[in-house]
Amino acid sequence: MKRIIIVLILSFICLTQITAQQFEQLAKTPPMGWNSWNKFGPNVNEKIIMEMADAMVSSGMRDAGYKYIVIDDGWAVGRDKDGKIIVDKKNFPHGIKYLADYIHSKGLKFGIYSDAGTETCQKRPGSRGYEFQDARQYAKWDVDYLKYDWCYHGTQNAEASYKIMGKALRAAGRPIVYSICNWGQYKPWLWGAKVGGNLWRTTEDIQDRWDAMIAIVDKEKELSKYAGPGHWNDPDMLEIGNGGMTTEEYKTHFSLWCVLAAPLMAGNNLRNMTSETKAILTNKEIIAMDQDKLGKQGFCYRDAGDYEIWIKELANNEKAVCLLNRSDEVKKVQVNFNVLIKANNNYWRPDSYKLADYRVRNLWEHNYLKLDHKSIIFVKMPPHSVKVYRFIKK
Numbered sequence: 001m002k003r004i005i006i007v008l009i010l011s012f013i014c015l016t017q018i019t020a021q022q023f024e025q026l027a028k029t030p031p032m033g034w035n036s037w038n039k040f041g042p043n044v045n046e047k048i049i050m051e052m053a054d055a056m057v058s059s060g061m062r063d064a065g066y067k068y069i070v071i072d073d074g075w076a077v078g079r080d081k082d083g084k085i086i087v088d089k090k091n092f093p094h095g096i097k098y099l100a101d102y103i104h105s106k107g108l109k110f111g112i113y114s115d116a117g118t119e120t121c122q123k124r125p126g127s128r129g130y131e132f133q134d135a136r137q138y139a140k141w142d143v144d145y146l147k148y149d150w151c152y153h154g155t156q157n158a159e160a161s162y163k164i165m166g167k168a169l170r171a172a173g174r175p176i177v178y179s180i181c182n183w184g185q186y187k188p189w190l191w192g193a194k195v196g197g198n199l200w201r202t203t204e205d206i207q208d209r210w211d212a213m214i215a216i217v218d219k220e221k222e223l224s225k226y227a228g229p230g231h232w233n234d235p236d237m238l239e240i241g242n243g244g245m246t247t248e249e250y251k252t253h254f255s256l257w258c259v260l261a262a263p264l265m266a267g268n269n270l271r272n273m274t275s276e277t278k279a280i281l282t283n284k285e286i287i288a289m290d291q292d293k294l295g296k297q298g299f300c301y302r303d304a305g306d307y308e309i310w311i312k313e314l315a316n317n318e319k320a321v322c323l324l325n326r327s328d329e330v331k332k333v334q335v336n337f338n339v340l341i342k343a344n345n346n347y348w349r350p351d352s353y354k355l356a357d358y359r360v361r362n363l364w365e366h367n368y369l370k371l372d373h374k375s376i377i378f379v380k381m382p383p384h385s386v387k388v389y390r391f392i393k394k
Helices: 002-024 046-058 096-105 131-140 157-172 210-219 247-259 275-281 284-290
Strands: 031-035 068-070 074-078 085-087 109-115 145-149 177-180 200-201 232-234 264-266 300-305 309-312 319-326 329-337 357-362 376-381 383-393
Touching: 002 145, 046 068, 046 074, 046 096, 068 145, 068 232, 074 247, 085 131, 085 177, 096 109, 145 157, 247 275, 247 309, 247 319, 247 383, 264 319, 284 383, 319 329, 319 376, 376 383
Parallel strands: 031 068, 031 264, 068 109, 109 145, 145 177, 177 200, 200 232
Antiparallel strands: 074 085, 300 309, 309 319, 319 383, 329 376, 357 383
């Protein structure tokens, strides 16, 4: 009997260690997927979610790296006498586990939504006081991702509230990516990783407008040192394809999110994407910049008001450069690649770069530049546009 007890204890310790290791491996690169909110708000149902999973596969987005299908607010309607969360049976007649199984059958992962307060933003049941119970339920449903909001929180302390759910997710034993969504209040980049978060919102909700999108970018400029493998600054979901910006502006939106090593959570209707939207969202060369294993968030190297240069250091001593025309007018800019290859920021160890060791690739036009001995070119940039280049080791 004593031997059996010892074996059981050792088995439990081993299982606990394995689970802890699995949590540590979550979100080593910024999560990529789709979330229902930006397009559908609370008007979600089983059919929509399943069709989005189908479209993620058929559109090529899964092959481009997107894997999470996340239901946002609107799936729950109450709690039973034991406190168990009640699913909206009208809109999700087969239940959440059925939906998770369907999504998993497509080679994708499944995400769900809750709130740290007493109610969600749509006044559905929040998780306050039910954190461990809800986390166990998510684990039973085979959930892979939790977006955890911050409505109806009263006088709650943000760090303490998010810490409770972080502990609950680990106690439930299923590795679940933990997305902290408190809109940048109380500086979650300072404590998000400590409470188990894999990503944390840095701003209020994005809007499908140029001025709103670019304002979010401005708020990311001082946050690069807080991001890295397993823990990411989150400037909110993508609006690409929802109609409020031009194709050029959406290319800028996507490029900047990838420079920022941001989570890439599409928010459009995947079932009827235009060819332009699909081309933006599945640009594998831009995505590779976001998903680079070094995990460095880009920084603003030069701020000239309506013209900026952003730099993102990459693995293998490579580097990406994003030129940004914020103005409403066409700009013709001089680009000196000998200068850009040496650009660094004081958060990181400066390295010795020689342009002769690299080829320079245009990541939107998918070609290599032919540079002369001066390595200077003049680039014409439309309003609200970007040029993105990558220095690739020869």
